[in-house]
Amino acid sequence: MIKKAEKMGFCAGVQNAVDLVRKILSENPEKRIFLSDELIHNPIINHELKQKGIIFLSQYSNMPEQAAIEKYVTPKDIFIIPAFGISKSSRQVLEKIGCETIDTTCPSVKAVINKIIEFTKQGYTILYYGKPKHPETEAAVSYADNYIVIHSLEDIADKKLDKVGLVAQTTMLRSKVNKVFDEIETKLGKDNVKRINTVCGATQVRQDAVEKLAQDVKTILVIGGYNSSNTKNLAKVAANKGAKVYHIDGNPDKITKEKITFQPVGSDKESTEENWYTADIGITSGASTPDEVTEKIIEKINNF
Ligand code: SF4
Known part of the structure; x- marks a missing residue:
């Protein structure tokens, strides 16, 4: 049986960023659109944006961000500030260039x-x-x-x-x-x-929900980008409560009934484990994980 955390998945800040960028992309097919770095820490969303032609400046150039903006971004381009925000100096350079800037910095x-x-x-x-x-x-x-x-x-x-x-x-x-x-x-x-404690409400409710989930199930899948801070912390919270935790990046190919590829809590490297599957599994996902990704994993496990 699969039990979902009461609160998981996209937060309002991430949803707003993703919606805004998809809108800008569809309205400006002829323009060059730059992003400083990943919009959010989710590989599936970032792959989608790259496929649709967004230029990730951090991968386009080895230069420091501010210098890369100065060199490559022109007044005719669109520049997207990710949900994480951007440095003061980069923002000043963008203002100087005078390009259209779409600011998705979370409130x-x-x-x-x-x-x-x-x-x-x-x-x-x-x-x-x-x-x-x-x-x-x-x-x-x-x-x-x-x-x-x-x-x-x-x-x-x-x-x-x-x-x-x-x-x-x-x-x-x-x-x-x-x-x-x-x-x-x-x-x-x-x-x-x-x-001032500036941990955001969305992070807190997801942490509370996985803590509760860990009281009911002993094995928990945490779905989200390996570089997603809030997802990593969900994994930590569940592990601290004694659950066996598998942090997976959302790629359904990495999970079968026989084995699972995941990032262990506290590690930066993937690991593969056999005989992981158990009858009762808890599921949660980070604030930057789209619901479709989580649903695909659930569907796959339901078919085991
Ligand atoms: S996790 Fe919190 S700070 Fe980050 S985008 Fe979501 S609401 Fe904003």
């Missing part, structure tokens, strides 16, 4: 950026809890004068810090964010710290 990401701007104006150093090379991190911290990307209290152990503003990437684990922020507040003193 929750904009809220983080606005907080960083506010804390920075007040003279605070930003401590950003997130993944260092994630595009959302790179976009957000570009608005700070001084910042450190952190993962634990140890990251600031040898730093002399006065006033700090604490913000988090939207797709982190809220419990972990709170723990690290509490530790920093204790170390530096409440008066020196401004904090």
Whole structure:
């Protein structure tokens, strides 16, 4: 029997980005359309956009983003800012070029950026809890004068810090964010710290739903891009609750009754396991995983 998480799949921010880009593509068949990098972290959606002719600047050129925009994007082109946002300097270059810019930055990401701007104006150093090379991190911290990307209290152990503003990437684990922020507040003193938990609502409800799911089933498939932060965290939440977790990227060819190819929790490499199938399976999917992808996996398992 398959049991689905009560909340999973596309969030409003991702749905909006995908809808907007599909609309721009259909309305502008004659124009060159650039995307800074992946629109969202889902291989199926990014493949679709590439097939339809969108140019992914990060794959088109090895140059740093801002330089690549300056070199290749012209006033006649369309430039799409992904749901993760874009750096301040790249945005300034786009304004200078004067091309049509379609901004799909999620409102929750904009809220983080606005907080960083506010804390920075007040003279605070930003401590950003997130993944260092994630595009959302790179976009957000570009608005700070001084910042450190952190993962634990140890990251600031040898730093002399006065006033700090604490913000988090939207797709982190809220419990972990709170723990690290509490530790920093204790170390530096409440008066020196401004904090806001910026984990987005969509991430939180999906984490709560998979936690609940793990109470009912012992094997859980988590479907979503391997580079999707929110999907990886869903896998972590389920594993922390004791479930046997298989994070799969949504390609139905990678799953048969006999074996499954997946990315183990905490690993960056795929692995294959035999005899994985069991009668009761829980399913959830990341905020950037289209429902069709999840439905195809469910259909396949139902036919085992
Ligand atoms: S996961 Fe959250 S921050 Fe990311 S696009 Fe969805 S709603 Fe926005």
